Amino acid sequence: MDPELEAFVPLFPKADLTDPVGQRKNLAALAATLPPPDTTGMEIEDRTVPADPDVAVRIYRPHQARGAVVWLHGGGFVMGDLDTEHPWAARLADGSGAVLISVDYRLAPEHPFPAALDDAYAALLWTAEHAAELGIDPERIAVGGHSAGAGLAAAVALRARDQHGPPIRFQLLNQAQLDDRQETWSQRNFTGTPWMNRDKLTASWRHYLGSAPATPYAAPARAADLSGLPPAHIATAELCPNRDEDIDYALRLLRAGVSVELHQWPGTFHGSQAILSAEVSQRQIAELAAAVRRAVAD
Structure with missing residues (x-):
């Protein structure tokens, strides 16, 4: 493990999702x-996307933005909101120069699949319909x-392709949670890694899926056909249970003719970029x- 990151491992909350409500409070405390x-270079506005039910979003508008990213927070499908995501959403909007729409999707287990996906897709539709207003x-x-949010982003891309939805120029999947089967080497062996481990992910999938069987829209790694998806x-x-399913997904996208940039960060663990003082986190x-800027803002 990167020495700068290792020093902070004892400060991370225990990896446990048996009490979702308690873990939401822990995540909020960590984010605080x-x-x-620094938000001086952008406008920030909270809006409501009309849907069934309505979806709250927070819009970050850097000056002279040309493109946008619909952004979905992590938290194992059971944690996170607009406030816990604010430190990352603002930094990503500032660094990319893109309008960022942070989505406050419904959380499991109170709202299992497909609630979060429906909210995310509603936000995509709204963004496309209001492009002129957003500039x-x-x-x-x-x-x-990131994490579960990256899994949702991959599912939104699949759904937009299948339902002939708005054109998506690019998908950014950071440490994505893609496969409920947990059969890869990293899923089977990373049982004691910081913040995210096999047992925590098992609980996350249980909360998210409820009694429903997993479909490709719930677990995108299950999709048989990855052709026609966005770059x-x-x-x-490196020390993340999701590592191997993400690499496998990247390879399958490539084989399906989709352009992919894949970066495996050595010495890091799931969510370790929250340790902002570490040089590797700053680079991540x-x-x-930069990936968003190249895709939609330049």
Whole structure:
């Protein structure tokens, strides 16, 4: 493990999702300890996307933005909101120069699949329909997220392809949660890794799926056909249970004719980019922003 990251491991909350409500409070407390992002170069506005039910979003508008990214927070489908995502959403908008629409999707287990996906897709439709109001090119809309949010972003891309939805220019999948089967080497062996491990992911999938069988829209790794999807930037952490399913997904996208940039970050663990003082975290965050900038903002 990267020495700068290892020093902070004891400060991370225990990897446990048996109590979702308690873990939401822990995540909120952790996010509150982060240095506030610099938002002087952008406008920030909370809006409501009309849907059934309505979806709350927070819009980050850097000056002279040309494209947008519909952004989906992490948290194992059971944690996270607009406030816990604010430190990352603001930094990504600032670094990329793209309008960022942070989505407050419904959380499991109170709202199992497909609630979160429906909310995310509603946000995509709204963004495309309101492109002129947002001051963006409707042909420059990306989807992205971290962890469970990255899994949702991949599912949104699949659904938009299948339902002939708005064109998606790019998908940014950071440490994505894609496969409920947990059969890869990293899923079977990473039982004690910081913040995210096999047992925590098992609980996450149980909360998200409820009694429903997994479909490709719930677990995108199950999709048989990955052709016709948007170009992807996929980032993985070495000590993350999701690592191998993400690399497998990247390879399958490539074989299906989809352009992919894949970056495996050595010495990192799931969510370790929250340790902002570490040099590797700074490079990770900068690279994610640069990927969005190249895809939709330049």
